[in-house]
Amino acid sequence: MRCAYCAASGTPLNIDHIHPRSRGGTDRISNLTLACVPCNEAKSNRPIKEFLAGKPKLLATVLAQANAPLRGAAAVQSTRWALWRELDARLPKHVASGGRTKWNRTRNRLPKTHAFDALAVGKLDAITETVSAVLVARCTGRGTHTRTRTDKHGFPRLRLPRQKRYFAYATGDLVTAVVPTGKKQGTHTGRVAVRATGSFNITTAHGIVQGISHRHVRLLQRADGYAYTFKQESCRPYAVASPEGGISTAVT
Ligand SMILES: [Zn+2]
Incomplete structure (x- = not known):
């Protein structure tokens, strides 16, 4: 703060x-x-x-x-x-307040995350199981209609191609590239940005790898406008014996 x-x-x-x-x-x-x-x-x-x-x-x-x-x-x-x-x-349904969500979550001793909040919505007695991994779907878009890039004054600087797909790949596809020799040697997995020349860029978890030939690239998943990743929920509840001899749930 x-x-x-x-x-x-x-x-x-x-x-x-x-x-x-x-x-x-x-x-x-x-x-x-x-x-x-x-x-x-x-x-x-x-x-x-x-x-x-x-x-x-x-x-x-x-x-x-x-x-x-x-x-x-x-x-x-x-x-x-x-x-x-x-x-x-x-559908049969009922509504509950955000205050109730917080009450459910805090009395089950869960930390504040999106997933645990979703778990704690509505009328419930106790949360006995929690999730360990959450699928995160992020909107990435399907491309752009823009056909020119402009400079800071708004004048055309760069013409963009009408074509979306080169060498059977489109920008945003999830790919893996195995480069056998040279400076870019190794395996690179991530979203591809295609170029008409066939020299692609791949955005991996460790940064952007530039100038990968389309020949080394293999498709993992077509771009559908979303990026999917699994996020680990850092806190997992486990059972501990309370002083009274009962079992309660605590979170690290
Ligand atoms: Zn001040």
């Missing part, structure tokens, strides 16, 4: 109203940020635009950060009741 205005860390931080309360600012998260005591006092009840008048870049950053976490929340707010009404006709 750092001060939003001077980036100081390791100092007590106050909750600062970006638009001061005395001037009609609300307590909503979009109006709150963290500030160290000197910055908080220096800003006092001045509007943020006045306080950061000489620092337009910082002003833009603070305002952008204040709005960022709300985008996801806004999407959920506007779709959840529509989703609920649609499901109403089709």
Whole structure:
């Protein structure tokens, strides 16, 4: 945690109203940020635009950060009741609050992760089993319609080909390349970026390997707009004997 205005860390931080309360600012998260005591006092009840008048870049950053976490929340707010009404006709269901999820998760002594939160949703007595690995599907897109790259002034810099596939491979395919000799010798596995020349780039877990000939490349999975990886859940509950002699579940 750092001060939003001077980036100081390791100092007590106050909750600062970006638009001061005395001037009609609300307590909503979009109006709150963290500030160290000197910055908080220096800003006092001045509007943020006045306080950061000489620092337009910082002003833009603070305002952008204040709005960022709300985008996801806004999407959920506007779709959840529509989703609920649609499901109403089709499936047996019940709704529960986010507070209940947290209560379920904390009394089962699970750490806060997406997977454990999903496990703890709704009415349940106890969580007896947890997951050890989670499949993460990340949107990667299927390419771009852009046919030119532009320079910083917006003028065309580079023409992109209409063709998507070269030597039977498309950018985004999951491939493995076994290079027998030379500088790039070894096995490289990852997403490929194709070139008309047949000299491909492969994005591996260890970085991008450039200039791999299409001859060495073997297809593992076609790009379908998503990237799939398994993420290990770091914490696994295990049973320990409690002082009373019963069995309780603890998490490392
Ligand atoms: Zn500060």
